[in-house]
Amino acid sequence: MRIEGESVRVCGIDVIADAKGKLISVRYEQRRRDGEQQTRKREIYDNGNSAVILPYDPERKTVLLTRQLRLPIFLQDGTERTVEACAGKLDGEEAERRIVKEMQEELGYKVSHVERLFELYVSPAAIMEKVVLFTCKYSTANKVSGGGGLKDEGEDIEVVETTLEQAAAMVATAEIVDVKTVVLIQYLRDRVRL
Incomplete structure:
Protein backbone atom coordinates (compact mmCIF):
# COMPACT_ATOMS: atom_id res chain seq x y z
CA MET A 1 0.00 0.00 0.00
CA ARG A 2 1.38 3.36 -0.99
CA ILE A 3 -0.18 6.51 0.41
CA GLU A 4 1.36 9.90 -0.27
CA GLY A 5 0.56 13.50 0.43
CA GLU A 6 2.53 16.69 -0.14
CA SER A 7 4.80 16.17 2.84
CA VAL A 8 3.96 12.64 4.02
CA ARG A 9 4.63 9.22 2.48
CA VAL A 10 3.45 6.00 4.13
CA CYS A 11 6.15 3.35 3.79
CA GLY A 12 4.37 0.41 5.37
CA ILE A 13 1.45 -0.73 7.48
CA ASP A 14 1.57 -3.81 9.71
CA VAL A 15 -1.49 -5.21 11.48
CA ILE A 24 -1.87 -1.09 13.11
CA SER A 25 1.75 0.05 13.08
CA VAL A 26 2.46 2.66 10.42
CA ARG A 27 5.93 3.56 9.15
CA TYR A 28 6.06 6.88 7.33
CA GLU A 29 8.33 9.65 6.15
CA GLN A 30 7.47 13.25 6.85
CA ARG A 31 9.07 16.38 5.40
CA ARG A 32 9.22 18.85 8.26
CA ARG A 33 8.47 22.53 7.82
CA ASP A 34 12.24 23.24 7.89
CA GLY A 35 12.67 20.90 4.88
CA GLU A 36 14.33 18.06 6.79
CA GLN A 37 13.05 14.53 6.03
CA GLN A 38 12.11 12.45 9.09
CA THR A 39 11.19 8.76 9.34
CA ARG A 40 8.61 7.92 12.01
CA LYS A 41 6.52 5.03 13.32
CA ARG A 42 3.12 5.15 15.05
CA GLU A 43 0.56 2.70 16.39
CA ILE A 44 -3.00 3.60 15.39
CA TYR A 45 -6.25 2.04 16.55
CA ASP A 46 -9.14 1.85 14.08
CA ASN A 47 -12.40 0.70 15.65
CA GLY A 48 -14.62 2.36 13.04
CA ASN A 49 -16.53 5.61 12.82
CA SER A 50 -19.53 6.36 15.00
CA ALA A 51 -22.45 8.67 15.67
CA VAL A 52 -23.70 10.25 18.91
CA ILE A 53 -26.90 12.12 19.77
CA LEU A 54 -28.17 14.33 22.57
CA PRO A 55 -31.98 14.48 22.30
CA TYR A 56 -33.57 17.64 23.74
CA ASP A 57 -37.16 18.28 24.86
CA PRO A 58 -37.64 22.08 24.52
CA GLU A 59 -40.89 22.03 26.51
CA ARG A 60 -39.44 20.37 29.61
CA LYS A 61 -35.83 21.46 28.92
CA THR A 62 -34.63 17.87 29.36
CA VAL A 63 -32.07 15.66 27.64
CA LEU A 64 -31.74 11.90 27.35
CA LEU A 65 -28.48 10.23 28.39
CA THR A 66 -27.30 6.69 29.05
CA ARG A 67 -25.54 5.12 32.03
CA GLN A 68 -23.48 2.00 31.35
CA LEU A 69 -20.19 0.21 31.94
CA ARG A 70 -17.24 1.55 29.96
CA LEU A 71 -14.36 -0.79 30.67
CA PRO A 72 -11.49 1.67 29.94
CA ILE A 73 -12.98 4.15 32.44
CA PHE A 74 -13.45 1.39 35.00
CA LEU A 75 -9.84 0.23 34.55
CA GLN A 76 -8.53 3.81 34.81
CA ASP A 77 -10.77 5.26 37.56
CA GLY A 78 -12.78 2.40 39.07
CA THR A 79 -16.07 3.98 37.93
CA GLU A 80 -18.47 1.16 37.09
CA ARG A 81 -21.21 3.06 35.21
CA THR A 82 -20.57 6.15 33.13
CA VAL A 83 -23.11 8.77 32.02
CA GLU A 84 -22.89 9.70 28.35
CA ALA A 85 -24.88 10.51 25.24
CA CYS A 86 -26.44 7.75 23.14
CA ALA A 87 -23.91 6.52 20.57
CA GLY A 88 -23.10 3.67 18.25
CA LYS A 89 -20.73 2.44 15.57
CA LEU A 90 -21.72 3.11 11.96
CA ASP A 91 -20.55 -0.28 10.65
CA GLY A 92 -20.84 1.06 7.09
CA GLU A 93 -24.33 2.49 7.59
CA GLU A 94 -25.33 6.12 6.97
CA ALA A 95 -24.87 8.14 10.20
CA GLU A 96 -28.44 9.50 10.30
CA ARG A 97 -30.00 6.08 9.86
CA ARG A 98 -27.69 4.46 12.42
CA ILE A 99 -28.25 7.06 15.16
CA VAL A 100 -32.05 6.80 14.82
CA LYS A 101 -31.72 3.02 15.38
CA GLU A 102 -29.35 3.50 18.32
CA MET A 103 -31.72 5.98 19.93
CA GLN A 104 -34.58 3.49 19.75
CA GLU A 105 -32.45 0.55 20.98
CA GLU A 106 -30.66 2.36 23.79
CA LEU A 107 -33.12 5.08 24.86
CA GLY A 108 -36.46 3.60 23.80
CA TYR A 109 -37.48 6.70 21.81
CA LYS A 110 -38.40 6.72 18.13
CA VAL A 111 -37.83 9.92 16.16
CA SER A 112 -38.03 10.56 12.46
CA HIS A 113 -35.80 13.64 12.20
CA VAL A 114 -32.32 14.27 13.60
CA GLU A 115 -30.14 17.34 13.12
CA ARG A 116 -26.56 16.71 12.03
CA LEU A 117 -24.30 19.19 13.83
CA PHE A 118 -20.67 18.41 12.91
CA GLU A 119 -17.97 15.73 12.85
CA LEU A 120 -15.03 15.40 15.24
CA TYR A 121 -12.08 13.06 15.66
CA VAL A 122 -11.95 11.40 19.09
CA SER A 123 -8.19 11.44 19.66
CA PRO A 124 -6.45 12.14 16.33
CA ALA A 125 -2.93 11.33 17.49
CA ALA A 126 -3.68 7.62 17.92
CA ILE A 127 -7.30 6.78 17.04
CA MET A 128 -8.84 6.90 13.55
CA GLU A 129 -12.46 7.14 14.78
CA LYS A 130 -14.49 10.07 13.44
CA VAL A 131 -17.74 10.83 15.27
CA VAL A 132 -20.79 12.47 13.71
CA LEU A 133 -22.63 14.53 16.35
CA PHE A 134 -26.42 14.98 16.31
CA THR A 135 -29.26 16.45 18.29
CA CYS A 136 -33.01 16.15 17.89
CA LYS A 137 -36.23 17.20 19.53
CA TYR A 138 -38.10 14.56 21.48
CA SER A 139 -41.09 14.36 23.80
CA THR A 140 -42.77 11.71 25.91
CA ALA A 141 -44.95 10.93 22.84
CA ASN A 142 -41.81 9.50 21.15
CA LYS A 143 -41.29 6.83 23.82
CA VAL A 144 -41.83 3.33 22.40
CA SER A 145 -39.99 1.15 24.94
CA GLY A 146 -37.81 1.19 28.04
CA GLY A 147 -34.62 1.15 25.95
CA GLY A 148 -31.62 -0.53 27.53
CA GLY A 149 -29.73 -1.62 24.42
CA LEU A 150 -29.31 -5.06 22.89
CA LYS A 151 -28.51 -7.85 25.34
CA ASP A 152 -26.89 -9.98 22.60
CA GLU A 153 -24.41 -7.12 22.03
CA GLY A 154 -23.60 -7.04 25.75
CA GLU A 155 -25.45 -3.77 26.35
CA ASP A 156 -26.97 -3.08 29.78
CA ILE A 157 -28.00 0.55 29.50
CA GLU A 158 -29.91 2.66 31.99
CA VAL A 159 -31.78 5.60 30.45
CA VAL A 160 -31.16 8.89 32.26
CA GLU A 161 -33.50 11.83 31.67
CA THR A 162 -32.38 15.07 33.27
CA THR A 163 -32.54 18.78 32.59
CA LEU A 164 -29.95 20.31 30.31
CA GLU A 165 -28.76 22.45 33.22
CA GLN A 166 -28.36 19.40 35.46
CA ALA A 167 -26.39 17.67 32.69
CA ALA A 168 -24.08 20.70 32.57
CA ALA A 169 -23.69 20.47 36.36
CA MET A 170 -22.79 16.77 35.96
CA VAL A 171 -19.96 17.86 33.66
CA ALA A 172 -18.74 20.36 36.28
CA THR A 173 -18.71 17.68 39.01
CA ALA A 174 -17.01 15.12 36.71
CA GLU A 175 -20.01 12.78 36.73
CA ILE A 176 -19.94 13.16 32.93
CA VAL A 177 -16.40 12.66 31.60
CA ASP A 178 -17.05 11.49 28.03
CA VAL A 179 -15.69 14.16 25.68
CA LYS A 180 -18.34 13.82 22.96
CA THR A 181 -21.08 14.17 25.58
CA VAL A 182 -19.41 17.23 27.09
CA VAL A 183 -19.17 18.83 23.64
CA LEU A 184 -22.85 18.13 22.90
CA ILE A 185 -24.04 19.48 26.28
CA GLN A 186 -22.00 22.68 25.90
CA TYR A 187 -23.07 23.14 22.28
CA LEU A 188 -26.75 22.64 23.06
CA ARG A 189 -26.58 24.87 26.15
CA ASP A 190 -25.05 27.70 24.14
CA ARG A 191 -27.60 27.24 21.38
CA VAL A 192 -30.61 27.15 23.72
CA ARG A 193 -29.53 30.47 25.24
CA LEU A 194 -29.80 32.22 21.86
Whole structure:
Protein backbone atom coordinates (compact mmCIF):
# COMPACT_ATOMS: atom_id res chain seq x y z
CA MET A 1 0.00 0.00 0.00
CA ARG A 2 1.38 3.36 -0.99
CA ILE A 3 -0.18 6.51 0.41
CA GLU A 4 1.36 9.90 -0.27
CA GLY A 5 0.56 13.50 0.43
CA GLU A 6 2.53 16.69 -0.14
CA SER A 7 4.80 16.17 2.84
CA VAL A 8 3.96 12.64 4.02
CA ARG A 9 4.63 9.22 2.48
CA VAL A 10 3.45 6.00 4.13
CA CYS A 11 6.15 3.35 3.79
CA GLY A 12 4.37 0.41 5.37
CA ILE A 13 1.45 -0.73 7.48
CA ASP A 14 1.57 -3.81 9.71
CA VAL A 15 -1.49 -5.21 11.48
CA ILE A 16 -0.70 -5.85 15.16
CA ALA A 17 -4.19 -6.97 16.22
CA ASP A 18 -7.49 -7.40 14.40
CA ALA A 19 -10.49 -8.28 16.57
CA LYS A 20 -13.34 -5.85 17.29
CA GLY A 21 -11.07 -3.09 16.04
CA LYS A 22 -7.75 -3.03 14.25
CA LEU A 23 -4.43 -1.97 15.78
CA ILE A 24 -1.87 -1.09 13.11
CA SER A 25 1.75 0.05 13.08
CA VAL A 26 2.46 2.66 10.42
CA ARG A 27 5.93 3.56 9.15
CA TYR A 28 6.06 6.88 7.33
CA GLU A 29 8.33 9.65 6.15
CA GLN A 30 7.47 13.25 6.85
CA ARG A 31 9.07 16.38 5.40
CA ARG A 32 9.22 18.85 8.26
CA ARG A 33 8.47 22.53 7.82
CA ASP A 34 12.24 23.24 7.89
CA GLY A 35 12.67 20.90 4.88
CA GLU A 36 14.33 18.06 6.79
CA GLN A 37 13.05 14.53 6.03
CA GLN A 38 12.11 12.45 9.09
CA THR A 39 11.19 8.76 9.34
CA ARG A 40 8.61 7.92 12.01
CA LYS A 41 6.52 5.03 13.32
CA ARG A 42 3.12 5.15 15.05
CA GLU A 43 0.56 2.70 16.39
CA ILE A 44 -3.00 3.60 15.39
CA TYR A 45 -6.25 2.04 16.55
CA ASP A 46 -9.14 1.85 14.08
CA ASN A 47 -12.40 0.70 15.65
CA GLY A 48 -14.62 2.36 13.04
CA ASN A 49 -16.53 5.61 12.82
CA SER A 50 -19.53 6.36 15.00
CA ALA A 51 -22.45 8.67 15.67
CA VAL A 52 -23.70 10.25 18.91
CA ILE A 53 -26.90 12.12 19.77
CA LEU A 54 -28.17 14.33 22.57
CA PRO A 55 -31.98 14.48 22.30
CA TYR A 56 -33.57 17.64 23.74
CA ASP A 57 -37.16 18.28 24.86
CA PRO A 58 -37.64 22.08 24.52
CA GLU A 59 -40.89 22.03 26.51
CA ARG A 60 -39.44 20.37 29.61
CA LYS A 61 -35.83 21.46 28.92
CA THR A 62 -34.63 17.87 29.36
CA VAL A 63 -32.07 15.66 27.64
CA LEU A 64 -31.74 11.90 27.35
CA LEU A 65 -28.48 10.23 28.39
CA THR A 66 -27.30 6.69 29.05
CA ARG A 67 -25.54 5.12 32.03
CA GLN A 68 -23.48 2.00 31.35
CA LEU A 69 -20.19 0.21 31.94
CA ARG A 70 -17.24 1.55 29.96
CA LEU A 71 -14.36 -0.79 30.67
CA PRO A 72 -11.49 1.67 29.94
CA ILE A 73 -12.98 4.15 32.44
CA PHE A 74 -13.45 1.39 35.00
CA LEU A 75 -9.84 0.23 34.55
CA GLN A 76 -8.53 3.81 34.81
CA ASP A 77 -10.77 5.26 37.56
CA GLY A 78 -12.78 2.40 39.07
CA THR A 79 -16.07 3.98 37.93
CA GLU A 80 -18.47 1.16 37.09
CA ARG A 81 -21.21 3.06 35.21
CA THR A 82 -20.57 6.15 33.13
CA VAL A 83 -23.11 8.77 32.02
CA GLU A 84 -22.89 9.70 28.35
CA ALA A 85 -24.88 10.51 25.24
CA CYS A 86 -26.44 7.75 23.14
CA ALA A 87 -23.91 6.52 20.57
CA GLY A 88 -23.10 3.67 18.25
CA LYS A 89 -20.73 2.44 15.57
CA LEU A 90 -21.72 3.11 11.96
CA ASP A 91 -20.55 -0.28 10.65
CA GLY A 92 -20.84 1.06 7.09
CA GLU A 93 -24.33 2.49 7.59
CA GLU A 94 -25.33 6.12 6.97
CA ALA A 95 -24.87 8.14 10.20
CA GLU A 96 -28.44 9.50 10.30
CA ARG A 97 -30.00 6.08 9.86
CA ARG A 98 -27.69 4.46 12.42
CA ILE A 99 -28.25 7.06 15.16
CA VAL A 100 -32.05 6.80 14.82
CA LYS A 101 -31.72 3.02 15.38
CA GLU A 102 -29.35 3.50 18.32
CA MET A 103 -31.72 5.98 19.93
CA GLN A 104 -34.58 3.49 19.75
CA GLU A 105 -32.45 0.55 20.98
CA GLU A 106 -30.66 2.36 23.79
CA LEU A 107 -33.12 5.08 24.86
CA GLY A 108 -36.46 3.60 23.80
CA TYR A 109 -37.48 6.70 21.81
CA LYS A 110 -38.40 6.72 18.13
CA VAL A 111 -37.83 9.92 16.16
CA SER A 112 -38.03 10.56 12.46
CA HIS A 113 -35.80 13.64 12.20
CA VAL A 114 -32.32 14.27 13.60
CA GLU A 115 -30.14 17.34 13.12
CA ARG A 116 -26.56 16.71 12.03
CA LEU A 117 -24.30 19.19 13.83
CA PHE A 118 -20.67 18.41 12.91
CA GLU A 119 -17.97 15.73 12.85
CA LEU A 120 -15.03 15.40 15.24
CA TYR A 121 -12.08 13.06 15.66
CA VAL A 122 -11.95 11.40 19.09
CA SER A 123 -8.19 11.44 19.66
CA PRO A 124 -6.45 12.14 16.33
CA ALA A 125 -2.93 11.33 17.49
CA ALA A 126 -3.68 7.62 17.92
CA ILE A 127 -7.30 6.78 17.04
CA MET A 128 -8.84 6.90 13.55
CA GLU A 129 -12.46 7.14 14.78
CA LYS A 130 -14.49 10.07 13.44
CA VAL A 131 -17.74 10.83 15.27
CA VAL A 132 -20.79 12.47 13.71
CA LEU A 133 -22.63 14.53 16.35
CA PHE A 134 -26.42 14.98 16.31
CA THR A 135 -29.26 16.45 18.29
CA CYS A 136 -33.01 16.15 17.89
CA LYS A 137 -36.23 17.20 19.53
CA TYR A 138 -38.10 14.56 21.48
CA SER A 139 -41.09 14.36 23.80
CA THR A 140 -42.77 11.71 25.91
CA ALA A 141 -44.95 10.93 22.84
CA ASN A 142 -41.81 9.50 21.15
CA LYS A 143 -41.29 6.83 23.82
CA VAL A 144 -41.83 3.33 22.40
CA SER A 145 -39.99 1.15 24.94
CA GLY A 146 -37.81 1.19 28.04
CA GLY A 147 -34.62 1.15 25.95
CA GLY A 148 -31.62 -0.53 27.53
CA GLY A 149 -29.73 -1.62 24.42
CA LEU A 150 -29.31 -5.06 22.89
CA LYS A 151 -28.51 -7.85 25.34
CA ASP A 152 -26.89 -9.98 22.60
CA GLU A 153 -24.41 -7.12 22.03
CA GLY A 154 -23.60 -7.04 25.75
CA GLU A 155 -25.45 -3.77 26.35
CA ASP A 156 -26.97 -3.08 29.78
CA ILE A 157 -28.00 0.55 29.50
CA GLU A 158 -29.91 2.66 31.99
CA VAL A 159 -31.78 5.60 30.45
CA VAL A 160 -31.16 8.89 32.26
CA GLU A 161 -33.50 11.83 31.67
CA THR A 162 -32.38 15.07 33.27
CA THR A 163 -32.54 18.78 32.59
CA LEU A 164 -29.95 20.31 30.31
CA GLU A 165 -28.76 22.45 33.22
CA GLN A 166 -28.36 19.40 35.46
CA ALA A 167 -26.39 17.67 32.69
CA ALA A 168 -24.08 20.70 32.57
CA ALA A 169 -23.69 20.47 36.36
CA MET A 170 -22.79 16.77 35.96
CA VAL A 171 -19.96 17.86 33.66
CA ALA A 172 -18.74 20.36 36.28
CA THR A 173 -18.71 17.68 39.01
CA ALA A 174 -17.01 15.12 36.71
CA GLU A 175 -20.01 12.78 36.73
CA ILE A 176 -19.94 13.16 32.93
CA VAL A 177 -16.40 12.66 31.60
CA ASP A 178 -17.05 11.49 28.03
CA VAL A 179 -15.69 14.16 25.68
CA LYS A 180 -18.34 13.82 22.96
CA THR A 181 -21.08 14.17 25.58
CA VAL A 182 -19.41 17.23 27.09
CA VAL A 183 -19.17 18.83 23.64
CA LEU A 184 -22.85 18.13 22.90
CA ILE A 185 -24.04 19.48 26.28
CA GLN A 186 -22.00 22.68 25.90
CA TYR A 187 -23.07 23.14 22.28
CA LEU A 188 -26.75 22.64 23.06
CA ARG A 189 -26.58 24.87 26.15
CA ASP A 190 -25.05 27.70 24.14
CA ARG A 191 -27.60 27.24 21.38
CA VAL A 192 -30.61 27.15 23.72
CA ARG A 193 -29.53 30.47 25.24
CA LEU A 194 -29.80 32.22 21.86
